[in-house]
Amino acid sequence: MQTRTLGRHGPDVSALGLGCMGMSAFYGPRDDAESLATIHHALDRGLTLLDTADMYGPYLNEELVGKAIEGRRAQAFIATKFGIVRDPANPQARGVNGRPEYVRASCDASLKRLGIETIDLYYQHRVDPNVPIEETVGAMAELVKAGKVRHLGLSEASGTTLERAYKVHPIAALQSEFSLWTRDPQSNGMLDACRKLGVSLVAYSPLGRGFLTGAIRSPEDFDADDYRRSNPRFIGDNFKRNLLLVDKIKALAADKGCSPAQLALAWVLAQGPEVLAIPGTKRRSRLDENLGALDVQLGASELAAIDAVFPPDAAAGxxxxxxxxHMVNV
Ligand SMILES: NC(=O)c1ccc[n+]([C@@H]2O[C@H](COP(=O)([O-])OP(=O)(O)OC[C@H]3O[C@@H](n4cnc5c(N)ncnc54)[C@H](OP(=O)(O)O)[C@@H]3O)[C@@H](O)[C@H]2O)c1
Structure with a gap:
């Protein structure tokens, strides 16, 4: 398994992790048996980085990951997150909480659901605009001291916030959406700040929530409660325009002899040695396909050809x- 060093001092983790969110939330019906088999298959293949969060489900996804790693703790590197607060009475609503007492309580609850003694990488899921980052990261640093957490991360934090946080405690990873159709980290200072500080950039939704694989041909492909039905890129005219871009990626992938999903993931990993990606799937077959991206090398002319048909900011919506x-800290 190809690895990349997390943060300035490691450890080394698999360059491609497994995003577990869709197994329990947002992307259609659950199939826990296949999801568990997929996590086991990932570990069997040497993938170590498993990504979850307390708000996926909520809670169900951490419980699922906890079940999957029973008896296999040593093979897994567990990343989870706190800070986005769900309202059971209103499933669409989202709050943010970065207060120290909430950080401590969330960590204890995640440890319990995961059935582990230490979280390998603990992220603040969204920066709380009402709590100085120093206070939140100060509380996270206490968790490291207490042995409940090994490494700290932030998600969707700006480069400036990252620098402030780093002064309180080293940050190993910054997680952000990053893919062919979301290149924000390259233009908003995130990637620059990561490089300056020696922080890994963990690319979430590297397959564009499935769109960049070319497998999604119509919004009608989604279940009625699939989150993507409300995402601007998957709606109406935007969907149609984005499909034209994906068809160009399909053609380039065919020329390269790989699948569009593999091309999309190889593109993310080609953006720099500090970049890791955590594609999500609940199916073993797709996990194998996605890991095949590790064998796809893209040279400068191929990256330029991708840019020519799918330039930065090309996505509609x-x-x-x-x-x-509004919750993204830019
Ligand atoms: N920090 C944050 O705020 C944040 C936000 C979103 C996500 N994340 C994390 O990032 C992970 C990955 O992001 P994501 O799940 O949103 O998006 P993604 O990885 O871009 O795409 C996942 C979707 O693509 C489909 N898929 C995967 N491989 C495929 C293939 N080879 N061919 C066709 N379809 C394929 C999956 O369907 P099947 O499951 O049916 O295969 C799923 O619907 C999440 O699981 C989560 O852990 C973090």
Missing amino acids: ERYAAAMM
Whole structure:
């Protein structure tokens, strides 16, 4: 398994992790048996980095990951997150909480659900605009001291926030959406800040929530409660325009002799040695396909050819609807 060093001092983790979110939330019906088999298959293949969060489900995904790693703790590197607060009475609503007492309580609850003694990488899921980052990261640093957490991460934090956080405690990873159709980290200072500080950039939704694989041909492909039905890039005219871009990626992938999913993942990994990606799937067959991206090397002319047909900012529609976009710290 190809590995990349997490943060300045490691450890080394698999260059491609497994995003577990869709197994329990947002992307259609659950199939826990196949999801568990997929996590086991990932570990069998040497993939170590498993990504979850307390708000996926909520809670169900951490429980699923906890079940999957029973008896296999040593093979897994567990990343989870706190800070996005769900309201059981209103499933669409989202709050953010970065207060120290919430950090401590969330960590204890995640440890319990995961059935482990230490979280390998603990992220703040979204920066709380009402709590200085120093206070939140200060509380996270206490968790490291207490042995409950090994490494710290932030998600969707700006480069400036990252620098402030790093002064309180080293940050191993910054997680952000990053893919062919979401290149924000390259233009908003995130990737630069990561490089300066020696922080890994963990690319989430590297397959564009499935769109970049070319497998999604119509919004009608989604279940009625699939989150993507409300995402601007998957709606109406935007969907149609984005499909034209994906068809060009399909053609380039065919020339290269790989699948569009593999091309999309290889593109992310080609953006720099500090970049890791965590594609999500609940199916073993797709996991195998996605790991095949590790064998796809893209040279400068191929990267330029991709840019020519799918330039930065080419995607139609924002990557989140306004309420969620508002929670991104830029
Ligand atoms: N920090 C954050 O705020 C944040 C936000 C979103 C996600 N994440 C993390 O990032 C992970 C990955 O992101 P994501 O799941 O949103 O998006 P993604 O990895 O870009 O795409 C996942 C979707 O693509 C499909 N898929 C995967 N491989 C495929 C293939 N080879 N061919 C066709 N379809 C394929 C999956 O369907 P099947 O499952 O049916 O295969 C799923 O619907 C999540 O699981 C989560 O852990 C973090």
